[in-house]
Amino acid sequence: MSDSSTLPPARLRPEAELARDALSAPVLARAARLARWAGPDTRVDAGGGLVEEQLPAAAGQLGLSGDDAAAYASEAWRIAVDTGLVEITDEEAGTVAAGEDLALLTGSPQDVLGVWLTALEAVLADAGVPDLDDLVDAMAEGGEVDLSSLDWDPDAEAEFLDGVLGNLYLLTVGEEGPGDAPVPLPALAASMIVPSDMGEPSNEVLEQVSDAMMRLDDQFRLLEPVGLVEYQPVDEALMADADEEPAAPVDEADVTRYGMVRLTPLGLYGLRARLLDAGFDAPAVGDLADKGADALLDGTAPFPPAAAHAETELWLAGRGPLDAARELLAAARGSDPGAPLRRLRCQQALSLVGAEAEPALREVLDDAELGGLARVWLTEHGAADVPAPPQEMVFWLTIDTVAAQLAAEGNSEELRALVEGLARQHSGFFDTVWRVEHPATPDVLEAMGRLHPDKKIAKEARKAAFKARSQQGG
Numbered sequence: 001m002s003d004s005s006t007l008p009p010a011r012l013r014p015e016a017e018l019a020r021d022a023l024s025a026p027v028l029a030r031a032a033r034l035a036r037w038a039g040p041d042t043r044v045d046a047g048g049g050l051v052e053e054q055l056p057a058a059a060g061q062l063g064l065s066g067d068d069a070a071a072y073a074s075e076a077w078r079i080a081v082d083t084g085l086v087e088i089t090d091e092e093a094g095t096v097a098a099g100e101d102l103a104l105l106t107g108s109p110q111d112v113l114g115v116w117l118t119a120l121e122a123v124l125a126d127a128g129v130p131d132l133d134d135l136v137d138a139m140a141e142g143g144e145v146d147l148s149s150l151d152w153d154p155d156a157e158a159e160f161l162d163g164v165l166g167n168l169y170l171l172t173v174g175e176e177g178p179g180d181a182p183v184p185l186p187a188l189a190a191s192m193i194v195p196s197d198m199g200e201p202s203n204e205v206l207e208q209v210s211d212a213m214m215r216l217d218d219q220f221r222l223l224e225p226v227g228l229v230e231y232q233p234v235d236e237a238l239m240a241d242a243d244e245e246p247a248a249p250v251d252e253a254d255v256t257r258y259g260m261v262r263l264t265p266l267g268l269y270g271l272r273a274r275l276l277d278a279g280f281d282a283p284a285v286g287d288l289a290d291k292g293a294d295a296l297l298d299g300t301a302p303f304p305p306a307a308a309h310a311e312t313e314l315w316l317a318g319r320g321p322l323d324a325a326r327e328l329l330a331a332a333r334g335s336d337p338g339a340p341l342r343r344l345r346c347q348q349a350l351s352l353v354g355a356e357a358e359p360a361l362r363e364v365l366d367d368a369e370l371g372g373l374a375r376v377w378l379t380e381h382g383a384a385d386v387p388a389p390p391q392e393m394v395f396w397l398t399i400d401t402v403a404a405q406l407a408a409e410g411n412s413e414e415l416r417a418l419v420e421g422l423a424r425q426h427s428g429f430f431d432t433v434w435r436v437e438h439p440a441t442p443d444v445l446e447a448m449g450r451l452h453p454d455k456k457i458a459k460e461a462r463k464a465a466f467k468a469r470s471q472q473g474g
Contacts (some may be wrong), residue, residue: 293315372393391432
């Protein structure tokens, strides 16, 4: 994806609900608890970490016990420092105090989510670091880490994890994806490694996928406590030897043992915030609710159908039917390349408006660009005395509709069926339609020539396209 890519819109939960999820996520909850526990007697080392003798008390404060209790307490403290919940007041003395940002956790939902996003970045940075034991083993002389001996590229690791999370985001917001359903870890790893045009993956590629699965298994175990994902880890029984990678799953029932991951509602919010920071156009349903009809029609143009429907319903909810219809119709006018798709979105929006909007539709019956869709709406709503459209308007609306479908879907099966139906229903269709004074007429006829399976009819469409282009002087 490039920075200018427009992603499908995310359907976010209310911020108050997301803030509650953030506060209950173990990573932030533990950090907040330690920040409130810290006092004048709390001491930190030169790196800002709790001194070793205070780790048992910190672990007890968090209700932790066992071999890993001190490590979890140390991690919680570091998150508290990284998020500003704790402030180091004197580095030489190693003294601390509650940070200014601790008060944000009792502030607005936006305040809470801002702190959580900082915690998320800290955990993501940790997730890209190899196992600590490997780091210790790789210490070179002089106390520096020899990255070459680790076979670890920090930038490449961060880029890989960002790519995986980006794919998980797309699967969550896309209408073709699983939505709220968990994604198998092998599929997520393969999405980063197996080329889309590869048939049967080679053994080398499968080994890369298996290696990526193991890296992601470690990373998602780290990312679950911050509330980004819900994760079912790889079944350790699948690995007979610690040095062996697991074999590929053999059937769908088996695949869940290889790890399943789902983005939480809080995780969806967090990844969208990161995508926006990275320069992506990552809309959310509801962004256009308080904008004008022009912004609605242009903004929903690239949306999948269900998302466009949801966005339009929110937009209509804040307006009266008659005023909304008039605003939509006014915004749908135009002869620019985006106008046909605007009119299609307008037609779809008007289908959600009740009979109270009828006066607005009658006002545009004589409009060359809107008269056709107005007649369709009035007829569908059972209105009386709907005038028959002149033939010129019928053909203009036909070109406009196909142009909109081309812009929305490209050469889809639905469009192919529409093209076949048009050529079948109208005898002499191509002898007449090339004369239609619509900017998209030549392009639509060329598309019909590409899409129609009958070679004779396709040739007629291409000849008509040539005539139309000549008439328009292009």
